[in-house]
Amino acid sequence: MSAGLPPGVERVLFTEEQIDRRIREVAAEISRNYSGKVVKLVGVLKGSVFFLTELARHIEIPVKVDFLAISSFSNRSGAPGVVRIAKDLDDSVEGDDVLLVEDIVDTGFTLRYLLQTLAGRAPNSLAVCTFLDRNSRRIVQVPVDYRCFEIPDRFVVGFGLDYNQLYRNLKYVAVMKPDKST
Amino acid sequence: MALIAVSGHPGCRYEEVARITAQRLGFELLTQSRIRALSAEEFGAGADAPVPDKAYPSVVTSILARLATEHHLVYCAVGGELQARHFPGMLRIHVVAPENIRIGNLMLDRRVERPAARQLLLELEAADRQDRKAKFGRTRATAELFDLVVNSESIGAEQIAGMIETAVISGGLREIGYLSRAAEAQLQFQMRLRLSRYGLVPPAKITLRNKMFANQSEEMFANLLDFYRIAWEYEPRSFPVQYDRDGRVLEAFTPDFYLPEVDLYLELTTMKQSLVTKKNRKVRLLRELYPHVNIQVFYQKDFENLVFKYGLAEQPLQA
Secondary structure, three states: OOOOOOOOOEEEEHHHHHHHHHHHHHHHHHHHHHHOOOOEEEEOOOOOHHHHHHHOOOOOOOOEEEEEEEEOOOOHHHHHHOOEEOOOOOOOOOOOOEEEEEEEEEEEEEEEHHHHHHOOOOEEEEEEEEEEEHHOOOOOOOOEEEEEEEEOOEEEOOOOEOOOOOOOOOEEEEOOOOOOOO | OOEEEEEEOOOHHHHHHHHHHHOOOOOOOOHHHHHHHHHHHHHHOOOOOOHHHHHHHHHHHHHHHHHHHOEEEEEEEHHHHHOOOOOOOEEEEEEEEEHHHHHHHHHHHHHHHHHHHHHHHHHHHHHHHHHHHHHHHOOOOOOOHHEEEEEEEOOOHHHHHHHHHHHHHOOHHHOOOOOOOOHHHHHHHHHHHHHHHHOOOOOOOOOOOOOOOHHHHHHHHHHHHHHHHOOEOOOOOOOOEEEEOOOEEEEEEEEOOEOOOOOOOEEEEEOOHHHHHHHHHHHHHHHHHHOOEEEEEEEEEHHHHHHHHHOOHHHOOOO
16 A cells, blocks of 8 residues: 555555546635636645646636745744745735635644734635645634545645655645654 | 833724733733633632622722832733723823724624624623723713823734834833832722722732643744734643532642633644543533533644745654
């Protein structure tokens, strides 16, 4: 079963074909719901790049694309500070129909901050589309309008999701071995 | 001592400004809920015997005076600008924002549609006016009551906190030192006179329970919540879960964290499985006895995965 998988990867959770099929379904739903409008896809760097690209290719209405990135938490340097926008959007979203595109939603911490930030910029509408939804870890309830897959409480990589910045380029989503480093 | 009073229009998230300011300056944050808890603990005031509205300013001043002998404070509650005038190193901040921004904030914070958020804003504004009138005899907080009025439409909470930090530094508020015992005694005397009309006696000592976490995991989790600007309270409430025949509490359960913005209690269990079983029983009892209370348990595996996700461990620890 694990033949041909990179080191540290336990098994494939979603194959390339499953991902392609599901993204087409979600893209069709988005195309229907935003019919007659221009949807602005806002991707959160870096994880959502692969998903956003694939999603955008299958959406059949006019699409604009922009990206932002937020600072990451680290407890190592003592005071952790507070989350902030590390790379802001290139263009205003005022009056736009914004669809925030995430690779994964789990605790809801990041998404809550992003929604608060974007809502303050007066978009016409604001919705969320995530590739993976790990609902079992949710602490802060956040609205998720479109999701491709719900996943179990396991560490996953591939299709944009990383382990120490590696594995993002896998065409499938895979579960990491718990004892990966040994 | 420095006393930074932060208030604002409903829906403009001035609470977040207060929280970040306290974090940046290393000051103690006193919110409305913390004042309520302190007045309940120290004055015996609670839901069954609330502090009369007219006595409220004196109760708060008494609490602030006591704490100001040992702490610099960020005070975030309605009428803070009026309370602050009793203290030497005051800085009064008012955060405002256009209505559409505040409606947008409420839509997200309360998860409601725009019409409901607009209605909610009207209700919050009316409640704010009523509260201010009942406690301080005036319905509005006008600009001349503040040292700094900030429009948060295009300035984020962190930037505003940066402005406040600059004002504290340039004004030398820290250098004033804590409130002297003599100044505190004088204030307490005045407050004692006023509170005697309502049968309230200021306590001999009010202490702030510092954030003493039971273990490193809790502290790390608190840091994580701070990072994401999520308000939290540490062990704010104990729930009796077992009584004897005479109604005496035999067993109580105190969840580790409460997140007031999402009305959620969180319990971290980073311990042995045998102890987890005991804790699970308490959580089950709590859910049965207090069905309206939202509680989520974070088991060791959940927590370790979270720790890994946020870069605090070198490898995923999930089983």
